[in-house]
Amino acid sequence: MLQLAGVSAGYGSFQALFDVSLDVGAGEAVGVIGPNGAGKTTLMRVISGMLPVRAGRIDLEGRALAGMPAHRVIGEGIAHVPENRRLFPGLTVEENLRMGAYIPSARQHVRERLEWVYELFPRLKERRDQIAGTLSGGEQQMCAIGRALMSKPKILLMDEPSAGLAPLVVQQVFGLVRRIREEGFTVLIVEQNVQQVLEVVDRAYLLEVGRIRLSGSAEELKNNDFVRQAYMGI
Amino acid sequence: MMTIRWPLALLFAVLLLLPLGLQDYLLHMAIQILIWGFVYTGWSVMGRFGQVSLGHGAFLGVGAYTTALLWNNFGLVPWIGIPIGVAFAVLLALVIGYPCFRLKVVGHYFALVTLALSQVVLLSIVAARDITGGSLGMTPNSVGQSSWLALQFTSKMHWYFVALAVWAFGLWVWVKVDRGMGRAAMEAVSEDETAAAAVGINVTREKLRVTVISAAMTAFGGALFGQYQMYLNPETLSGIGVSLQIVFAAIAGGMYSLLGPTVGALLTIALTEGLRIGFGTTLIGAANTIYGILLILFIIFMPRGITGFFGAWTKRRAATAAATT
Ligand SMILES: Nc1ncnc2c1ncn2[C@@H]1O[C@H](COP(=O)(O)OP(=O)(O)O)[C@@H](O)[C@H]1O
Numbered sequence A: 001m002l003q004l005a006g007v008s009a010g011y012g013s014f015q016a017l018f019d020v021s022l023d024v025g026a027g028e029a030v031g032v033i034g035p036n037g038a039g040k041t042t043l044m045r046v047i048s049g050m051l052p053v054r055a056g057r058i059d060l061e062g063r064a065l066a067g068m069p070a071h072r073v074i075g076e077g078i079a080h081v082p083e084n085r086r087l088f089p090g091l092t093v094e095e096n097l098r099m100g101a102y103i104p105s106a107r108q109h110v111r112e113r114l115e116w117v118y119e120l121f122p123r124l125k126e127r128r129d130q131i132a133g134t135l136s137g138g139e140q141q142m143c144a145i146g147r148a149l150m151s152k153p154k155i156l157l158m159d160e161p162s163a164g165l166a167p168l169v170v171q172q173v174f175g176l177v178r179r180i181r182e183e184g185f186t187v188l189i190v191e192q193n194v195q196q197v198l199e200v201v202d203r204a205y206l207l208e209v210g211r212i213r214l215s216g217s218a219e220e221l222k223n224n225d226f227v228r229q230a231y232m233g234i
Numbered sequence B: 001m002m003t004i005r006w007p008l009a010l011l012f013a014v015l016l017l018l019p020l021g022l023q024d025y026l027l028h029m030a031i032q033i034l035i036w037g038f039v040y041t042g043w044s045v046m047g048r049f050g051q052v053s054l055g056h057g058a059f060l061g062v063g064a065y066t067t068a069l070l071w072n073n074f075g076l077v078p079w080i081g082i083p084i085g086v087a088f089a090v091l092l093a094l095v096i097g098y099p100c101f102r103l104k105v106v107g108h109y110f111a112l113v114t115l116a117l118s119q120v121v122l123l124s125i126v127a128a129r130d131i132t133g134g135s136l137g138m139t140p141n142s143v144g145q146s147s148w149l150a151l152q153f154t155s156k157m158h159w160y161f162v163a164l165a166v167w168a169f170g171l172w173v174w175v176k177v178d179r180g181m182g183r184a185a186m187e188a189v190s191e192d193e194t195a196a197a198a199v200g201i202n203v204t205r206e207k208l209r210v211t212v213i214s215a216a217m218t219a220f221g222g223a224l225f226g227q228y229q230m231y232l233n234p235e236t237l238s239g240i241g242v243s244l245q246i247v248f249a250a251i252a253g254g255m256y257s258l259l260g261p262t263v264g265a266l267l268t269i270a271l272t273e274g275l276r277i278g279f280g281t282t283l284i285g286a287a288n289t290i291y292g293i294l295l296i297l298f299i300i301f302m303p304r305g306i307t308g309f310f311g312a313w314t315k316r317r318a319a320t321a322a323a324t325t
């Protein structure tokens, strides 16, 4: 469904991604793991059009995305839950969700999508009139995911949904990810929490200093000695 | 909606009848309040979304000088000169805004760019003294009588109604922006640009849109003020001084409410006149210092301006009244 081939990107003279290739099949959940500064966020930003591609191809169902500006990419069916959630802190939960359906193709479906997101996450319905900035960390993540779902994307990009959350809340957030999978969504998720993410994805890639170092099924990576030593502390 | 319509209709009725009872001096004050109220409203069209420009004097100057120069040198009437001046201001806004917004020059950095812009326009006007009269200013050629074509009126009453119409137009634009789809987008942008981009908002375009509207209104107001005064001075129509005055008035009056910028105009005109009458020429230039100090006080104690402050206050009173009955 989503394919990256030989993608390079960077900031100014600094190159952050080198020749990255990966693919995500329809209905699959794929993880990208790697240490801080590996280029995971950069990868997500390149896919969603927030950062230009320097070389390589990005295709969604055969349509070329490279070079498309961010506000068009989302219309193609890619929704991005950015790092650190990035809610509109001064708006209410419902206003945040509504903004998620900003693109023209989603606007006419706001009502039904709201109902659907509220059904998926009843907690958000309870909090619909609360200012998003005052939600707890886990609720904010829920709201950010709900906002992304409002555009009914073909694929959901999640950038470290568990970052900065208490262990118990991390469990809940991975629960949300699992729910979204069960709903049939295709997911590409970036995480530093390797142990947890390998429990919810089908396959994963290991990114180190801008390059894909390893890839394989979740099982393979869980049993890979290098991954176990370097990232799971076993 | 009804709650805002009624008082507004009443206000308009009063404003339509007002000039009948005013002498020329007060009429002069009223005209200035309306024209500057229009300019400040224009500033707040972008300011309310956190796009703080410290350089709106640039647009003021471009509008006023283009109109006057085209009239004096080519005999082009303001009906053509003002649209051209507004077009130049829009072009300038695009030339500055597009790279800033694309390269994510935001917040303080954007404010500094605009501040520099206003000074560049001031210096350009002064440097082109052969045609603009430099720092001595310039006078549009007078036709010696009231003329709609030349947009020159000997009677203040005429000017009052022209200014009133333009001011009302400014309020209409403000409401349009307030109720449009772009408002939600700009509110999202002002909250978090990255998040706004992530939900599919074309951040650059939305910011350019309000910037262009704001610049156009400001240039229009500048041109009108030049016509009214029949005198253009680079210090009063461009540069840092007037730019800061615009910011002060919009913030002090309250940029989040329809009439806030107009209240700001009332305040600045009253302050300027008060200083002039109270201290004569000894305090010339003191106005800017006072604006600066007041601005700091407003930002600290009344960030939503006078109208915002009293709006919240009346709401609280109504709430406590409702709670106690
Ligand atoms: N806006 C930026 N400007 C310059 N360098 C950046 C920027 N954002 C990230 N980088 C650099 O790019 C590299 C990858 O960063 P990032 O993609 O955020 O990594 P990760 O998400 O895996 O922690 C890091 O070395 C980081 O310092």
Ligand SMILES: [Mg+2]
Residues within 6 Å of the ligand: A040, A041, A042, A083, A160
């Ligand atoms: Mg990151």
